[in-house]
Amino acid sequence: MSTLLRQETIRAGDPFMARIDAGQRVRLVDTEGNEAIDTFFFNAEDPRERYSAVDTVRRQRKVYLTTGTELVSNEDRTLLTIVDDTCGRHDTLGGACASESNTVRYAHDRKFMHSCRDNFLLALLNWNEDFSKRDLGPNINFFMNVPLSADGGLRFEEGISGPGKYVELVAHMDVLILISNCPQLNNPCSGFNPTPVEFLLWDA
Amino acid sequence: MPSNAFLLEERIPAGCHHALLLKRGYALRLTDLSGDGNVGLLAFNADERSERYNMADTLKAQHTHKLALGNVLYSDMGRPLLSIMGDSFGWHDTICGTTNAAMIEATYGLNDFQLARNGYYRNGRDGFLMELGRWGLGRRDLVPNANFFSTVAVDDEGNIALSDASYQPGAWVELRAELNVLVILSTAPHPLREGPTYPEGDIEAGVFWAGEVPASDVCRTACGENQRGFENAEAWFALPDGGPKA
Ligand SMILES: [Zn+2]
Numbered sequence: 384m385s386t387l388l389r390q391e392t393i394r395a396g397d398p399f400m401a402r403i404d405a406g407q408r409v410r411l412v413d414t415e416g417n418e419a420i421d422t423f424f425f426n427a428e429d430p431r432e433r434y435s436a437v438d439t440v441r442r443q444r445k446v447y448l449t450t451g452t453e454l455v456s457n458e459d460r461t462l463l464t465i466v467d468d469t470c471g472r473h474d475t476l477g478g479a480c481a482s483e484s485n486t487v488r489y490a491h492d493r494k495f496m497h498s499c500r501d502n503f504l505l506a507l508l509n510w511n512e513d514f515s516k517r518d519l520g521p522n523i524n525f526f527m528n529v530p531l532s533a534d535g536g537l538r539f540e541e542g543i544s545g546p547g548k549y550v551e552l553v554a555h556m557d558v559l560i561l562i563s564n565c566p567q568l569n570n571p572c573s574g575f576n577p578t579p580v581e582f583l584l585w586d587a
Numbered sequence: 588m589p590s591n592a593f594l595l596e597e598r599i600p601a602g603c604h605h606a607l608l609l610k611r612g613y614a615l616r617l618t619d620l621s622g623d624g625n626v627g628l629l630a631f632n633a634d635e636r637s638e639r640y641n642m643a644d645t646l647k648a649q650h651t652h653k654l655a656l657g658n659v660l661y662s663d664m665g666r667p668l669l670s671i672m673g674d675s676f677g678w679h680d681t682i683c684g685t686t687n688a689a690m691i692e693a694t695y696g697l698n699d700f701q702l703a704r705n706g707y708y709r710n711g712r713d714g715f716l717m718e719l720g721r722w723g724l725g726r727r728d729l730v731p732n733a734n735f736f737s738t739v740a741v742d743d744e745g746n747i748a749l750s751d752a753s754y755q756p757g758a759w760v761e762l763r764a765e766l767n768v769l770v771i772l773s774t775a776p777h778p779l780r781e782g783p784t785y786p787e788g789d790i791e792a793g794v795f796w797a798g799e800v801p802a803s804d805v806c807r808t809a810c811g812e813n814q815r816g817f818e819n820a821e822a823w824f825a826l827p828d829g830g831p832k833a
Contacts, residue, residue: 437642437682438684441684472745476652483665490815
């Protein structure tokens with residue numbers, strides 16, 4: 384019987400960072416439904432090794448993430464595996480929102496809205512000042528629906544998640560998890576209404 | 588673009604790596620002579636190299652997962668680094684990354700330098716690192732690359748496969764620099780390419796002067812997102828050396 388080590392509520396629009404040891408199991412809960420949880424991982428011992436969206440897609444020959452997906456690093460090693468998923472499908476190609484990309488996607492006056500990049504940078508620099516923007520790459524967007532079409536298109540669509548849906552992962556090595564509970568108000572990735580999410584951690 | 592007008596020219600053998608500084612207004616024409624080639628590409632703002640090609644921002648700004656005529660390669664700072672001003676190919680991959688040594692050996696067999704001297708089977712990851720290292724960059728800067736001359740189809744369930752459309756001998760693409768851009772290239776095979784024969788065939792890389800971007804430019808006018816992206820690139824140059832021009 385595994386022991387609950389930690390339970391945290393991540394408020395809407397907030398960053399979060401934690402260490403997960405090899406063998407531990409983490410659950411992310413979409414408490415109220417359709418909340419994008421922008422998530423990234425580092426090898427805790429060597430943060431130059433980090434989550435790689437393209438290596439994850441290439442290894443499983445599939446663009447969506449769900450139960451059984453191995454989250455692969457830039458060194459082609461498995462960081463974590465998704466072991467349970469009541470939502471069914473997660474994105475890893477849409478990246479994180481940023482003030483700069485907001486100006487491109489929506490309007491120049493959206494520059495000063497809160498963003499996942501601001502959360503990522505703040506959490507990383509508070510954790511260890513050796514981190515910088517160079518350490519970021521395309522992340523996972525749990526509970527976000529970004530379908531790709533056969534003619535080459537990509538869209539941000541209404542979510543397919545719902546209240547209480549969750550995803551569970553088991554770590555294959557000691558990792559750092561970096562989260563931004565997405566504050567985006569310009570597209571349906573958080574249902575135009577960012578809400579809190581739950582982080583739970585169990586021992587091996 | 589007549590090839591006799593190239594200001595710089597290079598023939599890059601399959602598997603190798605190369606870099607060039609492409610200043611604003613110059614363009615790089617890549618040609619896949621054999622049709623079996625792949626060009627992995629990374630791009631950095633040469634004036635501030637923490638700014639770099641961002642796959643996710645490129646895709647979501649243009650609602651695409653393929654690159655073709657009219658698309659731009661966005662940096663993580665909301666500016667186009669390179670714009671695809673000409674393209675005979677039609678669908679360049681963005682979502683598969685590159686190969687490493689183990690993948691190359693698994694697909695093509697062991698053929699290292701000791702066995703094959705300079706005919707050895709090179710991989711994209713090592714080639715990118717060798718080139719990034721020359722410019723003071725490293726592992727942190729090896730982000731997801733674009734793959735020119737490789738088409739990756741996606742089905743309704745999200746499954747991906749390398750398409751036969753990748754084989755187009757003589758295909759070319761023209762990439763115009765919208766900032767001063769450090770371009771890093773690897774001609775290692777695409778990660779979904781099947782063995783057992785390692786590709787042969789050179790990539791031709793020629794640089795020409797493309798000039799000012801006209802208001803009617805196909806990349807700039809492709810969508811409102813790109814209009815704003817080009818405005819962001821212009822803002823980067825809003826404070827020229829020596830003060831504003833009279
Ligand atoms: Zn966000």
